[in-house]
């Protein structure tokens with residue numbers, strides 16, 4: 218069994234620690250983005266996931282500032298839209314301006330541009346890291362082969378790969394492939410892509426007096442996968458963070474892993 222605390226972090230190869238649980242902000246704009254992030258920070262989240270494409274960086278930045286949590290205590294991720302290749306530096310500067318910060322904690326290539334690895338974009342990411350505009354760099358939606366292309370072109374692996382993930386997508390080979398390259402696995406859409414009514418999930422949830430969503434999120438953190446659930450409802454933002462007062466048994470973890478087969 219793995220005891221975890223709600224501020225537990227995973228070390229990235231860049232020497233930076235990322236909180237295992239974060240708050241996702243896709244499709245949250247305007248007041249939903251502001252109130253969602255304010256609520257999440259009040260509840261205790263210290264990691265916020267945004268992207269240029271989400272068009273909410275200004276509201277996310279305002280919420281972080283107004284929360285009083287302190288910039289240094291909040292891990293901020295943003296992402297380069299694939300269509301902005303060749304304009305990496307400008308895009309990051311625009312993100313920093315919108316967020317109202319001097320640096321982000323993690324900058325990701327949102328998708329492989331045109332389905333390609335694009336080492337020249339990765340070189341621009343390394344430059345941004347060296348300039349201190351981001352504390353760590355990574356990718357999203359990259360295959361292991363594409364990650365290898367980046368490594369062979371630059372000698373530097375992405376610190377993290379943000380990919381669609383949940384027990385129904387569990388793939389031990391993917392996990393091992395990322396681990397062997399020292400790339401941390403961050404899962405997205407943990408709830409959206411899951412069948413919350415699946416009996417394996419609901420039985421485990423009932424045994425712990427928790428919801429199916431909480432079991433899914435707990436499964437991530439027990440595996441050491443970073444996870445970033447999103448909700449625009451305060452009670453669910455709270456529910457999704459209330460996963461540190463129970464533990465899944467090895468047998469339950471095995472049953473959940475099996476959903477991926």
Ligand SMILES: NC(=O)c1ccc[n+]([C@@H]2O[C@H](COP(=O)([O-])OP(=O)(O)OC[C@H]3O[C@@H](n4cnc5c(N)ncnc54)[C@H](OP(=O)(O)O)[C@@H]3O)[C@@H](O)[C@H]2O)c1
Pocket residue numbers: 240241242243244266267327357358379380404405406407408409410428430431445446447448449450453454456457
């Ligand atoms: N890198 C990428 O390409 C990529 C792609 C997609 C997502 N992401 C990131 O990952 C984050 C999470 O993924 P996501 O937003 O796609 O989906 P998600 O967090 O898996 O699910 C969000 C949906 O689940 C509902 N929900 C939230 N908590 C719930 C609960 N406890 N019980 C039942 N339903 C619940 C939400 O509805 P309510 O709002 O009504 O509660 C919303 O419809 C995103 O916000 C974004 O930051 C990245």
